[in-house]
Amino acid sequence: MRVFSGVQPTGNIHIGNYIGALRQFVELQEENECVYCIVDLHAITVPADPALLRENTLDVAALYLAVGIDPKKNIIFVQSDVSGHAELSWVLMCNTYTGELSRMTQFKEKSRGNESAPAGLFTYPVLMAADILLYDSDVVPVGSDQKQHIELCRDIAIRVNNKYGDVFVVPEGRFLKDGARVMALDDPLSKMSKSAENPLSRISLLDDDEKIRKSIMRATTDSEGSVRLDYEKKPGVSNLLNIYSAFSGCAIPEIEEKYRGVGYGVFKTELVAVAVDALAPIRKRYEEIRHSGELAATLRDGAERADGIAWRTMTRVKRHFGLGVKG
Numbered sequence: 001m002r003v004f005s006g007v008q009p010t011g012n013i014h015i016g017n018y019i020g021a022l023r024q025f026v027e028l029q030e031e032n033e034c035v036y037c038i039v040d041l042h043a044i045t046v047p048a049d050p051a052l053l054r055e056n057t058l059d060v061a062a063l064y065l066a067v068g069i070d071p072k073k074n075i076i077f078v079q080s081d082v083s084g085h086a087e088l089s090w091v092l093m094c095n096t097y098t099g100e101l102s103r104m105t106q107f108k109e110k111s112r113g114n115e116s117a118p119a120g121l122f123t124y125p126v127l128m129a130a131d132i133l134l135y136d137s138d139v140v141p142v143g144s145d146q147k148q149h150i151e152l153c154r155d156i157a158i159r160v161n162n163k164y165g166d167v168f169v170v171p172e173g174r175f176l177k178d179g180a181r182v183m184a185l186d187d188p189l190s191k192m193s194k195s196a197e198n199p200l201s202r203i204s205l206l207d208d209d210e211k212i213r214k215s216i217m218r219a220t221t222d223s224e225g226s227v228r229l230d231y232e233k234k235p236g237v238s239n240l241l242n243i244y245s246a247f248s249g250c251a252i253p254e255i256e257e258k259y260r261g262v263g264y265g266v267f268k269t270e271l272v273a274v275a276v277d278a279l280a281p282i283r284k285r286y287e288e289i290r291h292s293g294e295l296a297a298t299l300r301d302g303a304e305r306a307d308g309i310a311w312r313t314m315t316r317v318k319r320h321f322g323l324g325v326k327g
């Protein structure tokens with residue numbers, strides 16, 4: 001099966017991204033051919049500083065490698081290095097209804113009726129569909145917030161196939177389990193996010209040990225004092241239990257048992273050790289490759305291989321649509 005997914009090169013990749021997405025990317029490479037893309041064209045739908053965008057793009061690429069994605073077995077590349085994404089996006093836009101795009105909740109939230117919202121923010125889901133369809137992808141692992149976009153991608157693929165013959169593979173979403181949702185440390189009712197103002201609300205993959213310690217020790221809990229899972233009454237402690245479980249591999253009941261009768265202080269201190277142990281090797285590997293020729297060579301090779309697949313798909317698309325005469 002061919003797996004495709006993309007991550008935006010916005011800074012502050014955090015443990016929510018890791019537990020919810022990157023770690024599953026690593027698992028999927030065992031049995032599939034995976035194409036992992038850093039979607040920089042998506043990142044310019046909102047104003048982005050050019051120098052920072054490039055740094056963030058390289059950061060994500062280095063993190064992909066640092067968490068254990070094998071670039072020989074899979075394809076890791078930067079979206080704008082393969083021209084087929086923008087090209088296919090246009091063809092798909094001509095087969096997408098404005099009504100469909102108006103119903104996308106992410107667009108509604110981000111634009112809030114603002115007449116100066118960029119058109120790219122509106123057509124963003126079509127570019128995402130192009131990313132997926134360009135590689136004849138079978139499976140797309142994403143967070144459940146992307147469900148509507150995947151559904152649109154499937155609708156467009158089916159619509160084109162009905163009109164023009166068998167052009168596209170119709171992909172399936174593979175939605176990440178809710179347990180994989182990591183909440184903000186200072187406000188366990190909202191998702192951990194890259195953009196929250198308080199840096200202590202998240203643990204970024206590149207945070208040093210001291211920052212990890214501080215974020216965990218200050219994390220919101222409750223006054224009950226017992227370490228047990230209860231999403232409704234104890235969202236803060238439940239979130240910490242999930243993080244502990246994800247990083248240690250221990251099941252939640254085991255952890256509850258281990259900390260029965262001790263206060264949050266001990267639990268948090270040991271969670272710091274567990275998180276530091278899990279993240280230190282990723283950071284070390286990241287630092288080795290981030291400014292190396294290896295990273296540049298990997299992305300060049302990835303783009304070349306991706307472009308080979310994309311070119312074949314575009315040739316097929318053009319043939320079905322009657323586009324181009326060069327052959």
Ligand code: AMP
Nearest residue numbers: 016017020021142143180181182191192
């Ligand atoms: P984003 O940060 O929105 O670019 O998301 C990149 C990937 O990480 C997507 O697959 C998201 O679903 C996933 N993700 C983002 N935030 C979280 C979170 N707090 N918990 C779990 N997964 C997340």
Ligand code: TRP
Nearest residue numbers: 004005006007008039128131142
């Ligand atoms: N829209 C996705 C997000 O914000 C990122 C993305 C872009 C993507 N293209 C993709 C994810 C293709 C999966 C497949 O998380």
